Amino acid sequence: MKKKRFNAYVDVILKEFGVSRNMFFTKIKEREIVDARQMLYWVCHKKDFTIASIIRMMGDNGYDIQYPSVKQGIDRINETKDIDYNNFKKRVC
Numbered sequence: 001m002k003k004k005r006f007n008a009y010v011d012v013i014l015k016e017f018g019v020s021r022n023m024f025f026t027k028i029k030e031r032e033i034v035d036a037r038q039m040l041y042w043v044c045h046k047k048d049f050t051i052a053s054i055i056r057m058m059g060d061n062g063y064d065i066q067y068p069s070v071k072q073g074i075d076r077i078n079e080t081k082d083i084d085y086n087n088f089k090k091r092v093c
Contacts (some may be wrong), residue, residue, distance in 0.1 A: 002049065006057045009043050016088060025063040038073030039085070045074050046093045 014021055017036035024036060044054045051070050058065050080086065 002053060003057065003060070005047065006044060006049070006054075009040060009047070010061075012092065013040050013043065025058070025061045027063075035085075038077050038089070041070050041073040042077035042089070043092055 006063075010021070010024070013019075013036050014024060017039070019033055019036045023033055031046055039056055041051075044057075045051065049057075054070055055065055055067065056091075076087070077085065080093060
């Protein structure tokens with residue numbers, strides 16, 4: 001069940017950020033893609049996914065990530081002052 005929800009969140013974020021699924025699950029470090037991934041971590045965490053389950057779902061899609069990176073992404077989105085990101089957060093959660 002979580003996999004279905006995870007994929008739904010991915011789809012929403014890809015559309016919002018204008019990022020392709022192929023690029024999203026690669027090690028590309030472009031700011032736009034990194035921001036989209038971090039937003040996914042934040043959304044999943046807000047929706048009661050554990051960090052371990054986020055790591056597992058990312059791995060299922062071919063993207064290996066470690067706990068500190070996911071935690072840092074969640075923290076970064078929590079602390080953002082970007083108006084667009086904060087409006088998106090309000091709409092999603």
